Amino acid sequence: MDINTQYTTDPAALERAYDALADSLAEKGYALLDAFLSAEECGEIRAIIDRHEENGRLKKAGIGTGQDFQVDRSIRGDLIRWIEPEQVAPVTQAYLARLHQLMEFLNRTLYLSLKDSELHYTVYPPGKRYQRHLDQFRLNDHRRLSVICYLNEDWQPEHGGELRLYLPDGQGGETIKDVLPVAGRFICFRSDLLEHEVLPATRHRYSITGWLLDQLAELTHL
Numbered sequence: 001m002d003i004n005t006q007y008t009t010d011p012a013a014l015e016r017a018y019d020a021l022a023d024s025l026a027e028k029g030y031a032l033l034d035a036f037l038s039a040e041e042c043g044e045i046r047a048i049i050d051r052h053e054e055n056g057r058l059k060k061a062g063i064g065t066g067q068d069f070q071v072d073r074s075i076r077g078d079l080i081r082w083i084e085p086e087q088v089a090p091v092t093q094a095y096l097a098r099l100h101q102l103m104e105f106l107n108r109t110l111y112l113s114l115k116d117s118e119l120h121y122t123v124y125p126p127g128k129r130y131q132r133h134l135d136q137f138r139l140n141d142h143r144r145l146s147v148i149c150y151l152n153e154d155w156q157p158e159h160g161g162e163l164r165l166y167l168p169d170g171q172g173g174e175t176i177k178d179v180l181p182v183a184g185r186f187i188c189f190r191s192d193l194l195e196h197e198v199l200p201a202t203r204h205r206y207s208i209t210g211w212l213l214d215q216l217a218e219l220t221h222l
């Protein structure tokens with residue numbers, strides 16, 4: 001079941017939402033939580049991404065790391081900017097703080113050993129996609145959970161741009177779960193297990209994309 005919440009900073013309400021999220025993650029390998037960010041926060045982060053784009057600070061995303069790195073726009077068409085936690089705006093800092101709070105909650109409740117995150121601002125221009133893939137790289141398997149927060153005001157089904165998750169059904173087949181990238185919606189899933197793709201949209205599709213790692217981020221880029 002998807003977890004629908006009103007935006008809240010109330011610790012008891014957050015704890016209930018995180019409990020449901022942890023259950024879903026343990027059972028199904030993914031969890032969805034609405035209103036992880038408020039509409040205002042989403043608007044502020046979109047504006048930051050727009051400013052980066054205007055100033056030519058977004059880069060074409062690649063695939064793989066180190067010697068494996070390549071850019072292929074037919075596989076992956078998004079523009080990204082890696083977030084440097086020391087340098088970010090207060091609103092992004094607030095998202096990071098929330099994510100790390102969730103990370104500690106998952107470590108406690110699911111006995112994970114998540115230690116850090118790596119995140120980028122992301123925009124998919126209209127028509128761009130990310131073909132079916134798994135997030136763990138051959139040379140870097142420290143990504144345990146993929147975490148994405150969508151930032152798109154008034155996103156409708158006809159705009160497309162779904163995240164399509166392929167869920168193993170335990171009998172050699174799979175079922176499909178489509179997620180619309182609506183503002184404030186947060187999704188996390190097992191990076192080692194769940195293949196997924198981003199379908200093309202008719203509008204710019206904004207998000208913060210990232211991963212929770214089982215080692216410090218600075219070590220994963222050595």
Ligand SMILES: O=C(O)CCC(=O)C(=O)O
Nearest residue numbers: 130135148163198207209
């Ligand atoms: O934006 C999304 O919904 C998924 C992005 C993704 O799969 C990735 O960046 O690896």
Ligand SMILES: [Fe+2]
Nearest residue numbers: 133134135196
């Ligand atoms: Fe991915």
